[in-house]
């Protein structure tokens with residue numbers, strides 16, 4: 001059984017809520033430092049999802065019988081939880097998708113229909129491939145021009161360069177709020193204000209930011225905000241697209257099918273209002289409810305304590321790695337959170353990750369779906385340790401031990 005939510009107060013003891021973290025890997029309890037790729041799930045979320053299927057599972061928005069109406073209520077409650085979590089004006093601004101990737105593809109497909117050759121979209125060097133490839137499709141299909149904001153030497157975003165790229169042809173600025181590869185935090189409210197001043201729309205990729213920052217879509221002033229459930233301690237298979245209502249309402253439908261229509265004849269079809277216009281077919285029912293439970297879990301803990309805890313872990317890890325000769329750290333922007341990208345001299349990141357696994361430490365090695373960023377850093381890959389609310393100082397200790405062990409083996 002899940003603990004009562006009000007029993008969860010501070011970040012020191014949250015590990016016990018996540019059963020998988022107690023499983024030994026190669027003889028030791030896992031030091032899970034890959035939450036930026038996907039986070040572990042609390043017993044609270046696991047129980048909530050299991051409850052749907054054991055107590056009242058049915059399709060949503062359709063049946064009049066008890067199972068269906070109970071499941072529909074739980075499903076729509078999750079939409080309200082997401083709306084409050086992001087500080088959206090109304091839950092009609094919350095579209096459920098499969099993940100961030102689909103949320104961004106949705107905007108590219110729908111907004112893209114009104115773009116023409118020569119229109120400009122501004123991206124940044126920090127972007128995940130999910131916030132590059134859908135726009136590249138528009139470049140190929142429509143002749144839209146992609147402009148890229150570079151990084152400064154400290155690997156924060158070059159805001160002066162951003163302002164120089166903005167102009168009357170800019171139709172959209174698509175930018176991450178927090179880099180998944182470096183942890184760099186981006187001033188998205190400032191970007192949104194400047195983009196709106198030239199009449200451009202703004203899409204924020206919040207995949208990492210929702211996990212580590214307090215997000216307020218009205219405060220940011222963005223038109224779209226995308227995130228993915230599985231990084232927010234929720235299930236995979238569900239993501240969210242927030243869209244300001246008037247902006248969403250001006251978009252054509254995305255996929256066609258059931259649930260998104262008002263009236264269908266073979267001659268004429270009319271579509272529902274947002275968000276349903278963008279939710280064709282049976283949604284990820286259990287996963288959406290699981291995402292709502294993940295948000296309940298987060299609302300039940302002391303957020304400020306969690307933020308402070310994660311910063312403490314990051315700072316300690318940085319301190320420990322800085323003290324080891326032959327380690328290069330790439331996460332150096334003044335504003336950063338929860339992610340530490342580094343290399344050990346003369347050792348391939350995949351070898352580092354393989355040795356780490358033998359020690360029961362899970363980290364990511366690779367390009368982190370951000371090849372243009374790796375190119376800007378002048379590397380093919382890095383090792384990435386990422387911290388989450390359930391990590392402890394012991395995990396940081398294990399990371400430092402692991403680096404020493406790799407150095408002994410390879411140098």
Ligand SMILES: *Cc1c(COP(=O)(O)O)cnc(C)c1O
Pocket residue numbers: 036037099100101102128130131176178179180205206207208228231
């Ligand atoms: C993980 C991630 C994505 C993609 O998320 P999916 O769940 O794979 O769609 C996009 N952007 C950032 C910044 C991410 O961290």
